[in-house]
Amino acid sequence: MQTLGLKLGERAYPIHIGAGALDQPELYAPHVRGRQAAVVTNPAVAAHYYARLQAVLEAADARVTRILIEDGEQAKAWATLDHVIDALLEARCGRDSVVVALGGGVVGDLAGFAAAIYQRGVSFIQVPTTLLAQVDSSVGGKTAINHARGKNMVGAFHQPLAVIADVATLDTLPERELRAGLAEVIKHGFILDPEFVAWLEENIERLLARDRAALEHAVHRSCELKAQVVAADERESGLRAILNFGHTFGHAIEAGVGYGEWLHGEAVAAGMVMAAELSARAGTLRRDDAGRVKALIRRAGLPVSGPALAIDRYLELMQVDKKAAAGKIRFVLLDGIGRATLRGDLKPDWVRDSIAAAAQ
Amino acid sequence: MQTLGLKLGERAYPIHIGAGALDQPELYAPHVRGRQAAVVTNPAVAAHYYARLQAVLEAADARVTRILIEDGEQAKAWATLDHVIDALLEARCGRDSVVVALGGGVVGDLAGFAAAIYQRGVSFIQVPTTLLAQVDSSVGGKTAINHARGKNMVGAFHQPLAVIADVATLDTLPERELRAGLAEVIKHGFILDPEFVAWLEENIERLLARDRAALEHAVHRSCELKAQVVAADERESGLRAILNFGHTFGHAIEAGVGYGEWLHGEAVAAGMVMAAELSARAGTLRRDDAGRVKALIRRAGLPVSGPALAIDRYLELMQVDKKAAAGKIRFVLLDGIGRATLRGDLKPDWVRDSIAAAAQ
Numbered sequence: 001m002q003t004l005g006l007k008l009g010e011r012a013y014p015i016h017i018g019a020g021a022l023d024q025p026e027l028y029a030p031h032v033r034g035r036q037a038a039v040v041t042n043p044a045v046a047a048h049y050y051a052r053l054q055a056v057l058e059a060a061d062a063r064v065t066r067i068l069i070e071d072g073e074q075a076k077a078w079a080t081l082d083h084v085i086d087a088l089l090e091a092r093c094g095r096d097s098v099v100v101a102l103g104g105g106v107v108g109d110l111a112g113f114a115a116a117i118y119q120r121g122v123s124f125i126q127v128p129t130t131l132l133a134q135v136d137s138s139v140g141g142k143t144a145i146n147h148a149r150g151k152n153m154v155g156a157f158h159q160p161l162a163v164i165a166d167v168a169t170l171d172t173l174p175e176r177e178l179r180a181g182l183a184e185v186i187k188h189g190f191i192l193d194p195e196f197v198a199w200l201e202e203n204i205e206r207l208l209a210r211d212r213a214a215l216e217h218a219v220h221r222s223c224e225l226k227a228q229v230v231a232a233d234e235r236e237s238g239l240r241a242i243l244n245f246g247h248t249f250g251h252a253i254e255a256g257v258g259y260g261e262w263l264h265g266e267a268v269a270a271g272m273v274m275a276a277e278l279s280a281r282a283g284t285l286r287r288d289d290a291g292r293v294k295a296l297i298r299r300a301g302l303p304v305s306g307p308a309l310a311i312d313r314y315l316e317l318m319q320v321d322k323k324a325a326a327g328k329i330r331f332v333l334l335d336g337i338g339r340a341t342l343r344g345d346l347k348p349d350w351v352r353d354s355i356a357a358a359a360q
Numbered sequence: 361m362q363t364l365g366l367k368l369g370e371r372a373y374p375i376h377i378g379a380g381a382l383d384q385p386e387l388y389a390p391h392v393r394g395r396q397a398a399v400v401t402n403p404a405v406a407a408h409y410y411a412r413l414q415a416v417l418e419a420a421d422a423r424v425t426r427i428l429i430e431d432g433e434q435a436k437a438w439a440t441l442d443h444v445i446d447a448l449l450e451a452r453c454g455r456d457s458v459v460v461a462l463g464g465g466v467v468g469d470l471a472g473f474a475a476a477i478y479q480r481g482v483s484f485i486q487v488p489t490t491l492l493a494q495v496d497s498s499v500g501g502k503t504a505i506n507h508a509r510g511k512n513m514v515g516a517f518h519q520p521l522a523v524i525a526d527v528a529t530l531d532t533l534p535e536r537e538l539r540a541g542l543a544e545v546i547k548h549g550f551i552l553d554p555e556f557v558a559w560l561e562e563n564i565e566r567l568l569a570r571d572r573a574a575l576e577h578a579v580h581r582s583c584e585l586k587a588q589v590v591a592a593d594e595r596e597s598g599l600r601a602i603l604n605f606g607h608t609f610g611h612a613i614e615a616g617v618g619y620g621e622w623l624h625g626e627a628v629a630a631g632m633v634m635a636a637e638l639s640a641r642a643g644t645l646r647r648d649d650a651g652r653v654k655a656l657i658r659r660a661g662l663p664v665s666g667p668a669l670a671i672d673r674y675l676e677l678m679q680v681d682k683k684a685a686a687g688k689i690r691f692v693l694l695d696g697i698g699r700a701t702l703r704g705d706l707k708p709d710w711v712r713d714s715i716a717a718a719a720q
Binding site for chain 2: 092142144157
């Protein structure tokens with residue numbers, strides 16, 4: 001097992017990565033000993049891991065309550081949030097309780113947001129069980145629910161006390177979700193680390209075959225890269241925005257087809273192809289490097305083109321994207337492989353053409 | 361006009377107090393210049409002050425949007441929150457927008473919470489127009505909505521950029537709300553400042569007659585006292601809890617009769633009489649000092665006894681009060697006039713008897 005630190009002053013926390021981490025009481029005990037721990041999860045994940053998590057939390061001297069939410073992106077909604085708040089109150093959870101998010105990105109985002117606002121904020125621990133959550137959403141403190149007018153429009157920055165990422169839980173992950181998680185791994189390489197991109201180009205088949213050592217390396221390096229960015233810019237006032245590479249297009253795809261139709265990672269994958277295309281048109285990325293982006297995404301079994309939406313619909317959906325300052329859209333472009341830049345001065349035609357080039 | 365500072369490091373902010381402050385563009389300009397300002401208010405307050413606020417914000421170079429919510433405590437609910445979020449999205453407010461809360465405690469709590477969670481947090485300004493909001497709820501960054509199981513159970517600590525308290529707006533305040541605001545003024549005296557209690561005992565009639573100089577002094581001293589406590593303990597991990605003097609009982613009263621039946625200040629007034637009674641029983645407050653608490657509250661035209669609820673109902677409602685750590689109720693007691701202490705070791709009989717002594 002390896003442990004990374006997210007350096008955030010008084011909000012610093014450890015990220016534990018390794019097979020079997022889920023069952024180690026000493027990882028939980030400093031945070032839950034003598035407290036009430038409310039585990040938020042969904043039925044599919046609970047069937048695999050709840051009993052083990054309950055046992056390890058009890059071994060760490062916590063009183064454990066289970067709160068089930070429905071599966072899928074549609075759970076990131078007011079109604080689910082109210083359900084979790086209600087269950088916390090019914091279980092008489094006080095301000096010293098700890099919410100434990102057991103599951104993927106939806107569970108983490110929803111449970112983390114519930115923890116952020118329950119009684120004006122209680123602690124929480126992330127126990128991510130999908131690749132997407134392990135490499136991305138569980139790290140950095142972003143929590144949110146969706147709104148009909150846009151994804152993640154309501155939320156909070158709320159850092160966990162710890163992240164416990166057991167790569168052995170990926171054994172039970174559906175194939176499609178494994179691939180979707182790889183989209184964020186690939187993203188971290190393209191925006192931050194050319195050597196990691198080269199490693200991914202060599203090892204993508206090992207990752208798809210769930211080689212445990214390869215997965216552990218990919219999760220570890222992804223978390224390390226993301227942790228550096230978050231430590232430098234916790235609340236996304238600058239640098240952190242580069243983590244949204246592919247996401248402005250990706251969020252439009254998710255909203256356009258209806259949340260949950262495309263997995264987040266699938267939408268980001270097609271969005272990265274569009275963003276790489278836009279980078280090439282803006283002159284910051286060589287054509288052959290844009291080709292490397294597309295090729296790696298294709299080899300990961302991810303979509304390299306968007307759904308059949310009108311281009312005007314894409315643009316309309318992107319106007320309300322929350323990265324848009326005062327109605328002006330800014331895009332994360334690649335400035336070569338392994339380097340990203342934020343640009344707000346792009347010609348509208350380039351944006352249209354990039355969508356068209358990558359649309360079905 | 362007087363300006364206080366709330367000293368909170370990078371979250372420090374000014375509190376401007378004085379007749380006419382509402383109309384001074386220079387108080388707003390540093391925070392809204394070139395930005396979109398979304399004013400959250402209710403129809404009654406808007407009728408008096410919206411046009412003036414719109415004019416001053418435009419003079420400070422902001423683009424202004426109005427968002428109306430219903431009046432009264434029932435507005436502190438998910439549905440209103442969703443309405444405000446929806447209106448912010450419809451108006452295409454970006455992450456650099458500023459929410460301006462124009463109204464009393466309900467507007468401030470709701471608008472502040474909406475600002476805390478909209479796109480994971482945007483800035484806000486408090487423009488309190490009730491005495492309660494000017495002396496208490498607009499200062500300190502507590503925002504929240506209510507839940508059927510308890511008041512303020514969902515919320516955030518989110519500090520404003522500035523508080524602009526125009527005491528001239530109290531001219532239009534209904535008599536009952538003026539008295540309710542005095543409850544929190546009186547509270548600040550009893551927990552923190554014996555000289556201010558003596559001043560209140562001398563000047564309560566001037567305050568009720570809306571003498572502007574007396575009101576300005578009361579608002580100023582209340583904000584000063586509260587700001588000191590908040591600066592020392594922003595997130596209520598210790599000292600700040602003393603501001604809840606009378607509130608554990610008060611919240612039970614509000615929940616027991618249904619939110620909105622009793623005004624918050626009225627419930628706190630009766631709650632302070634109960635808490636003073638409890639202090640006397642616990643031996644921390646002399647009998648004649650408990651009498652001073654009751655006498656001043658009565659002279660302010662506020663209730664000195666609770667509604668006709670069964671004592672067991674009070675206790676049941678207090679169990680889920682959010683100040684209860686792991687199911688154990690802690691009370692703020694007076695340790696003499698002008699000093700408060702937090703106690704968790706009180707005999708259940710004392711609590712029952714204190715409620716009974718102050719019940720109708």
